[in-house]
Amino acid sequence: MNRLLHNRSTLPGALLTLIFAGAALISLVWVPYDTTVLNIADRMKLPSLAHPFGTDQFGRDILSMLMVGARTSIAVALVAVGIGMLAGVPLGLAAAARKGSLPDEIIMRTNDLVFAFPSLLIAVMITAVFGASALNAIIAIGIFNIPVFARLTRGAALTLWSREYVMAARVAGKGAARISLEHILPNVTNLLIVQGTIQFSLGILAEAGLSYVGLGAQPPTASWGRMLADSQTMISLAPHLAIFPGMAILLTVLGLNLLGDGLRDLLDPRLRRART
């Protein structure tokens, strides 16, 4: 913990992440203004004491919208990373345990196939076919997280399989599944946590991108990406409509990336030793 606070990138990263996670959590019980109520009289107000970030073209409070939008972004990204880890990590472990075998080739070549398509493009296709909704966005982003985690896990697991403690476990008669669970998985979690934070930030970006083109969360659910899209036509009249959601996306992604970098430095024993 002490080291966590002394790392140059972890602290600001963790603070930014905490602010946005906190905002999302608070929005579950309380927001300054109801975001489903339109108040045309107050539309496009500049930031003031009553509305710290101003109001949008329908008179909704932008701060409240951002808080509710944080919830959407975090939920989509979290579930998408979850899908990627739950499917990708076992696949990677299995591929590493049977390196060079047919299952390994099938898993890794399927990964290559998924990797070969630009992720956002396929996400657009999935939502276009199955309808635009937050759920479909989650599934689309989640599918693209699977090969990322599968590859990472396989690579790290392969080096662990040549360790002598794995050999000792094999001498103790343990099977590949058990060794993967007891010896390999605990020793790749560091990597997975780090990659998880990075994929999390990419998930937020992807959700914002999908919502921006109208394929993510649908109204009345607030979403940062759609707030940006809605404000686009009015950017010269009321730039704050675009600036605040844009800043929210930028700072969250920055925060998560910094946190991921910091965690990597912290958890990688080689880098740790190099610093001390």
Add this chain to the structure above:
Amino acid sequence: MSLLEIEDLSLEIHGEAILKNVSMQVEPGRVLGVIGESGSGKSMTAFSVLQLLPNGSVSRGRIALSGRDILNASEKDLCSMRGRDVGMVFQEPMTALNPLQTIGAQVAETILVHERVPKAEALARAADALRRAELPADRFPLTRYPHELSGGQRQRVVIAMAIALRPKLLIADEPTTALDVTTQAQILDLLKRLVAEDGMGLMLISHDLAVVADLADDLVIMRSGEVVESGPAHGLFRNMKHPYSRALLEASGHVPDRNGAAQETALLKVNSVTREYQTHTHGWWGRTTHVRAVDTVSFEIRKGESLGLVGESGCGKSTLTRAILGLEEIQGGEILLDGTPVVSHHRVNRDIRRRMQVVFQDPYGSFNPRWRVDRLITEPFHLLDNPPRGPDRDAAVAEALESVGLGAGDSRKYIHEFSGGQRQRIAIARALIIKPDLIILDEAVSALDVSVRAQVLDLLAGLADRFGLTYLFISHDLSVVRSITERVLVMKSGQIVEEGPTDSVFDKPQHAYTKQLVAAAPVLPADVA
């Protein structure tokens, strides 16, 4: 005036004292051997000479190279000194070279850094340096990459880099530790010749008394950052004063006491075992080639016997180990423990496997860092149908730990809390816990310091007598094999080339390869101690 003078050198890193009042001299044309166990500060002394120390280092004292003060020299002066006046050879030839550059470019780089010469000239001089390191350009063109060379050849490239500018001083830090015995002998000969030819001083750092004894004119023995004894090698070996030096010398030639005698019945029988590997030369559809790692090997181990298996890296001894343990299937022949095959119908026989255990070489890599000791050493319980639980398990853990000289209180610790020697004891405890008949020791003491090694060998000998264990002792180190085994097998390119009682094989080797091995093994002077 000496070439290198170190006087009262003290070194602190982050306030921790690493070196205390170290003094030594290197004369031109002479070899200074620096001996010490891990943590003795011998490498840090070498790095002090080059001023390549970690951050937070504070040195006091005096280091002078040809009379020039090094401790107060500017970084710019130091850069021009490193490589030009002082060359360095590292332990690990596999990582000391850049895998993406040709050997010619890497040797030429040293020249280009220090002298403004055209690239062609630098390459010509690089070729000359490689020739002096016995890598003639007609057989080893400058365009070779490091991965195309063997370990010994790579170490020659590293030496060529170090001597390219004909430095006055060469520092070699464990230059042969990672190499096979015969290669080691060649590299040591090369270093000796270079010292004689160029008249440079050589500082040879090693943990191995025998390696240094052969080469050094002067000796320095270090322990925990201090020089305990120094002087001309000839006199020092015969007349060691400090108890630590004497203990070190004794430990190097230590022979543990054995009481138990081998029985007549065979425990393990290996009958014409063959293991082939298939490799695809060009991707999936390329031509397949077969490599025979183990080629019709037959031998047997009697109950209670200690059998040695000697061979250099790549001879197939590790493959053979894995085959005996049932971790790899064999293509031909059979492996029987007490008359029952280890593998039948492609399935490993659990009853047989629980009677064999293994101890590996690396005390750092053979434990899952996230487990506690009790969980680590009870892992073989997985082989039992009814593994002990609760108090029975705790009693088994305590018994295993106590039999290797550790306490039951160590069972809740993590592995990083132990030293290398203690870890190897824990590895032995893990092998002992299910009371096997056969323990395979795969280079089990090779990574340990000599004094720790002697203790572990004593432990192994004691355990064998107490539990009636049978050992298969695999090692590249002839002196260790000689001290603990009764019979020995010599393996080369997948085949057993010689077999017999250990003493007679080593004293009167029959096969040409065995003769070569025995001749190459460094030995302490005969009249010592």
